[in-house]
Amino acid sequence: MSEPQPGSETRSQSIPGSVGDVRRTNLALALTSIARAAPSGPITRAQLATATGLTKASISSLVLDLLTGGVVREVALEPRAERGRPGVGLEMNPGRAVVGMEINVDYIAAELVSLTRERLLCVKRFRDNRGSSAADVMADLAELVNTLLAEAADRGIAVIGGGLAVPGLIDQATSTVLTAPNLGWSGETLDARGLLPEARLGVTLLNEANAAALAEVRSRTGTAGPDFVFVSGEVGVGAGFVIAGSLFVGPAGHAGEIGHLVLEPEGLPCSCGGIGCLETIAGQDAILRAAGLADDPLETDMSRLLSALSSGESMAVAAVQRAATFLGMALVSTARLMGVSTVVLGGHFAVLAHWLVPPLFESMQRHAPGLIRADRVLLSSAGEGGAAFGCAGSVVQSLLDAPQFLIRPGPADVAEHP
Amino acid sequence: MSEPQPGSETRSQSIPGSVGDVRRTNLALALTSIARAAPSGPITRAQLATATGLTKASISSLVLDLLTGGVVREVALEPRAERGRPGVGLEMNPGRAVVGMEINVDYIAAELVSLTRERLLCVKRFRDNRGSSAADVMADLAELVNTLLAEAADRGIAVIGGGLAVPGLIDQATSTVLTAPNLGWSGETLDARGLLPEARLGVTLLNEANAAALAEVRSRTGTAGPDFVFVSGEVGVGAGFVIAGSLFVGPAGHAGEIGHLVLEPEGLPCSCGGIGCLETIAGQDAILRAAGLADDPLETDMSRLLSALSSGESMAVAAVQRAATFLGMALVSTARLMGVSTVVLGGHFAVLAHWLVPPLFESMQRHAPGLIRADRVLLSSAGEGGAAFGCAGSVVQSLLDAPQFLIRPGPADVAEHP
DNA sequence: TGAGTTAGTTTATGACCTGAACTATATAGC
DNA sequence: GCTATATAGTTCAGGTCATAAACTAACTCA
Numbered sequence: 001m002s003e004p005q006p007g008s009e010t011r012s013q014s015i016p017g018s019v020g021d022v023r024r025t026n027l028a029l030a031l032t033s034i035a036r037a038a039p040s041g042p043i044t045r046a047q048l049a050t051a052t053g054l055t056k057a058s059i060s061s062l063v064l065d066l067l068t069g070g071v072v073r074e075v076a077l078e079p080r081a082e083r084g085r086p087g088v089g090l091e092m093n094p095g096r097a098v099v100g101m102e103i104n105v106d107y108i109a110a111e112l113v114s115l116t117r118e119r120l121l122c123v124k125r126f127r128d129n130r131g132s133s134a135a136d137v138m139a140d141l142a143e144l145v146n147t148l149l150a151e152a153a154d155r156g157i158a159v160i161g162g163g164l165a166v167p168g169l170i171d172q173a174t175s176t177v178l179t180a181p182n183l184g185w186s187g188e189t190l191d192a193r194g195l196l197p198e199a200r201l202g203v204t205l206l207n208e209a210n211a212a213a214l215a216e217v218r219s220r221t222g223t224a225g226p227d228f229v230f231v232s233g234e235v236g237v238g239a240g241f242v243i244a245g246s247l248f249v250g251p252a253g254h255a256g257e258i259g260h261l262v263l264e265p266e267g268l269p270c271s272c273g274g275i276g277c278l279e280t281i282a283g284q285d286a287i288l289r290a291a292g293l294a295d296d297p298l299e300t301d302m303s304r305l306l307s308a309l310s311s312g313e314s315m316a317v318a319a320v321q322r323a324a325t326f327l328g329m330a331l332v333s334t335a336r337l338m339g340v341s342t343v344v345l346g347g348h349f350a351v352l353a354h355w356l357v358p359p360l361f362e363s364m365q366r367h368a369p370g371l372i373r374a375d376r377v378l379l380s381s382a383g384e385g386g387a388a389f390g391c392a393g394s395v396v397q398s399l400l401d402a403p404q405f406l407i408r409p410g411p412a413d414v415a416e417h418p
Numbered sequence: 419m420s421e422p423q424p425g426s427e428t429r430s431q432s433i434p435g436s437v438g439d440v441r442r443t444n445l446a447l448a449l450t451s452i453a454r455a456a457p458s459g460p461i462t463r464a465q466l467a468t469a470t471g472l473t474k475a476s477i478s479s480l481v482l483d484l485l486t487g488g489v490v491r492e493v494a495l496e497p498r499a500e501r502g503r504p505g506v507g508l509e510m511n512p513g514r515a516v517v518g519m520e521i522n523v524d525y526i527a528a529e530l531v532s533l534t535r536e537r538l539l540c541v542k543r544f545r546d547n548r549g550s551s552a553a554d555v556m557a558d559l560a561e562l563v564n565t566l567l568a569e570a571a572d573r574g575i576a577v578i579g580g581g582l583a584v585p586g587l588i589d590q591a592t593s594t595v596l597t598a599p600n601l602g603w604s605g606e607t608l609d610a611r612g613l614l615p616e617a618r619l620g621v622t623l624l625n626e627a628n629a630a631a632l633a634e635v636r637s638r639t640g641t642a643g644p645d646f647v648f649v650s651g652e653v654g655v656g657a658g659f660v661i662a663g664s665l666f667v668g669p670a671g672h673a674g675e676i677g678h679l680v681l682e683p684e685g686l687p688c689s690c691g692g693i694g695c696l697e698t699i700a701g702q703d704a705i706l707r708a709a710g711l712a713d714d715p716l717e718t719d720m721s722r723l724l725s726a727l728s729s730g731e732s733m734a735v736a737a738v739q740r741a742a743t744f745l746g747m748a749l750v751s752t753a754r755l756m757g758v759s760t761v762v763l764g765g766h767f768a769v770l771a772h773w774l775v776p777p778l779f780e781s782m783q784r785h786a787p788g789l790i791r792a793d794r795v796l797l798s799s800a801g802e803g804g805a806a807f808g809c810a811g812s813v814v815q816s817l818l819d820a821p822q823f824l825i826r827p828g829p830a831d832v833a834e835h836p
Numbered sequence: 837t838g839a840g841t842t843a844g845t846t847t848a849t850g851a852c853c854t855g856a857a858c859t860a861t862a863t864a865g866c
Numbered sequence: 867g868c869t870a871t872a873t874a875g876t877t878c879a880g881g882t883c884a885t886a887a888a889c890t891a892a893c894t895c896a
Contacts, residue, residue: 014451016472017443019851019883025435026853033432046874054434055854060875084873085861227669239755243669250757251645251661257754262681262747262785273787274750329680332692336675337657337755339668367680369691437852437882444884464843476884478844502842503892 023062024404026054030062031403034072034090035396038116042075044087063090069407070096070158071115071399092116097152098399099162099196100392101141102385104208105129105182105235108141109385110148112157113392115399117218120157122385123148134177134188138195145195160406161201161399163391164192165211167234169254175205181271182235200406201395208232208387209256210247212346213240214397215382215390224378227340231258231331232387233347237279241338247394248338259283261330278330282323284348290319302348309355320352321359328363332371341372346380353379441480442822444472448480449821452490452508453814456534460493462505481508487825488514488576489533489817510534515570516817517580517614518810519559520803522626523547523600523653526559527803528566530575531810533817535636538575540803541566552595552606556613563613578824579619579817581809582610583629585652587672593623599689600653618824619813626650626805627674628665630764631658632815633800633808642796645758649676649749651765655697659756665812666756677701679748696748700741702766708737720766727773738770739777746781750789759790764798771797 033051037043043051049059066072075089092115102109106128112121123144129137141164152159168180176189192203206214213230226245232238237259241248249255259279260272267276268286280286284302288294292315293304308316331343349356357377364372382389399406451469455461461469467477484490493507510533519528524546530539541562547555559582570577586598594607610621624632631648644663650656655677659666667673677697678690685694686704698704702720706712710733711722726734749761767774775795782790800807817824 014447014470016447016470016476016884017440018885019437019440019853021443022435022437022440022852022883025439029432029434044874049875052432052434056875057855057877058434058853061852079862081863082873083863083871085875087874248666252757255755255757257757260754260786261751263683265681265743265747265785274785276785325683329683333679333751334755336678337673337752339670339673339675367683367692367694368678434853436854437884440852440883462843467844473885474844475846475886479883497893499894500842501840501894503844505843 024402026052026058027062027065027403027407028401029054030059031066031071032400034066035092035116035400038092042077042089042091044077044089046087048090065407066090066403069403071403071406095157096160097157098201098392098395099145099148099159099199100165100211100388100390100395101145101162101195101203102165102208102211102388102391103129103137103141103183104165104167104387108137108144109388110141110145111385111388111392112148112152112159113389113396115396117393117396119389121148121151122388124385129183131184134185134190137183138190142195149196159196159199161199161395162192162196162203163206163211163395164190164195164203165206165208165387165391166190167208167236167238170205170207172205172253175203177205201399204391204395204398206387206391206394207238207240207249207253207256208234209238209346210240210249211387211390211394212380212382213242213344213390214247214394215386216344216346216380217242217245218393223381224344225342228342228344228378229258229331229334229338229340230344230346230380231327231349233282233284233345233349233352235284237283239334241340243338243340258330258334261333263326263329278326281326282330282349287319287323287348287352290322291316302351306351309352317355320355324356324359325363327356328360329367331360332364332368335371336368342376342378343372344378344380346382346386350380442820444470444476445480445483445821445825446819448472448477449484449489450818452484453510453534453818456510460495460507460509462495462507464505466508483825484508484821487821489821489824513575514578515575516619516810516813517563517566517577517617518583518629518806518808518813519563519580519613519621520583520626520629520806520809521547521555521559521601522583522585522805526555526562527806528559528563529803529806529810530566530570530577531807531814533814535811535814537807539566539569540806542803547601549602552603552608555601556608560613567614577614577617579617579813580610580614580621581624581629581813582608582613582621583624583626583805583809584608585626585654585656588623588625590623590671593621595623619817622809622813622816624805624809624812625656625658625667625671625674626652627656627764628658628667629805629808629812630798630800631660631762631808632665632812633804634762634764634798635660635663636811641799642762643760646760646762646796647676647749647752647756647758648762648764648798649745649767651700651702651763651767651770653702655701657752659758661756661758676748676752679751681744681747696744699744700748700767705737705741705766705770708740709734720769724769727770735773738773742774742777743781745774746778747785749778750782750786753789754786760794760796761790762796762798764800764804768798 029052045059049056072090073093077089097112097114100111100113107126109124111119114120125144166177169178171178175192177185179186192205196203209232212232216224228242230240239256239258260277262276263278264276268280270277270280447470451466463477467474490508491511495507515530515532525544527542529537532538543562584595587596589596593610595603597604610623614621627650630650634642646660648658657674657676678695680694681696682694686698688695688698
């Protein structure tokens, strides 16, 4: 029925290669090269040929497919005052876009993102989702997304796919949130596809920390590099591993549970049932409680903590220092296990950076001298909407990796919009 | 000069696909299917066609290549009392083999392993390598390997590749041991290739824990499954991550340093410069010291510890219990990060299993209830020679993945043995 | 001995990339 | 304005490879 979803590659190891695979590979190669050229403007077929190593003949044929599929378009190039026939520019079709969405503990958000990963439109609605039913939240999200879709339609932009980030354990295959302790969800199957019924590539469900990590790959120009650990400090503490520019999600897609690294054998009980997890020390609630600010309403907690820190309240400072010390231990442990040497701080860790980073770095130096250089501790650049943006980027990536889903009629793909 | 080495795939992301790639893919598919059939005997072309999904015509052509390359051979099949023309059996050529080698702290070892991963011949020599120069150890290893090669030649077996495991951080590209603290090596470039000058696939350098982890993938029939963490308890403590049946080695190949997970903020200083690492609690030396057996000569330490445990000496029992408790914390942390739920204990952890596993499991339950089931804590089956065997298996795997290196003349491949 | 059955090969076809020849379109110099 | 030159893109012959169908080979059963 639906085409194979991006990100759910379940090759059963016995798929023979056929000549058509070569086409798919090269289609992806050509499209990726066009996308990569985006910052410096459109690229010609001839440039594409040298960039990819394919012949001009092949490139012409591949580009024809991409053009008819509507993934790229031709644009006139301004004269360059060079000799010879001028080339025709090729760029990602600005009439196509993807939607990145996020459900978090205290807000829902959606973004319209172009195929060159530009944020075209962002909408966000504060909403205390703790304890709300998945259906209620999804209904509100659908409403939010519809405003985005209406605006996209006005601009003549077709939405071809989407991604939805949720702070919990995800099963992509069934579009199910296995557990999201901070939302109070477990085993909720979301109708993510229904949010974007017209999107040919469907809607992919992602873990919030993973999505936020992906947002870092492209948003900062090369600072983080292709290999890093992203720690997302929200109510829970999660990590996203980026290895060679792609997410590492482990066998079942659940890798990255850094919040439950055991750091204090005799510590506090954790929501996971364990004892002394990082989350009991460096989670948002844990810090607020240690700072003596636990009873405040949700939205104002972080700002109150910030002002307490600014005015030098000792409990607040101590709470953040303690969190930083243990976060440092967790990060060097993680870096050693994964073999990376760059960490990116997101969520409240980025917000608290001024007070957090010095003791964090000191702790890392103490427990693993030289492992992570001072200039390899980075702050998230995408900000709070990072997860939604990362989702969108992941959909774009899956398009670049497999453009054939938008080009070929595909098997059993008739009657798409009945 | 030499052909691209297996395991050093550095695709610069811009290699266009050509029709020839299809051939390579299918060659690998066919060979893998022949290898997979090995336990149940030779496989015919017709069976191969249905197993792979390729047509009989393609299989015939692929098999011809594999036959002329000497990777597989035809064997007569005993009559099956079925109707129709009998097929011709195909099996991995028993006239080809690989060599797995290991340099460890107190021994060197080498094994001759068939293409079906059978151990044909094992040699081992005890040797205190602490502080020995790399050149000295390599010279002794070469001598050991030569006895193996002589025997292989006698049996008419050609060695086509090898792997060498070293307990340290490896740079495969340059065949260099970056650091091996327990050997006292750093920055030693080994002439691994020189150990097997006639082997067309060369010699791959591997980390000891990674190699031992690989040994577990195939040696036990499916017990460990395709996803697990292997913890190797040697003088150092290392881990190998197997994800979907393959090693996860991280961006630079250094992933798995579980021995330096930080578990005790105020613990003992570690050889890595840090404080409170797992190795300072559960490393061989740490346990022996805590058991009050630190001054004994190297070879007898573990046996003395075992007898101390058997006679119930409280210091010994306490030392192992303490190591188990912290190992449990490290393992649940690792399992959470990597998203796996199976652990395999190797090295001295397997040797001490009787005393170690109960407190280990208790600790895991305490810190992550339900994460790792009791029947998902397994003991290494390959034993002490595991790393050498795992190396050999990895070479076999790289042959299965890329048989073209043994088949095609290859570019610039003239004058191989001048 | 011949019908039925399974194994493996041959042959025609189509998809695809390549390389070379070719067409198209610009600039530079006269 | 005309011609040489340079670059962009297309067309076409040729080679590799998998596929499907026809064909040959070898064995069993009756």
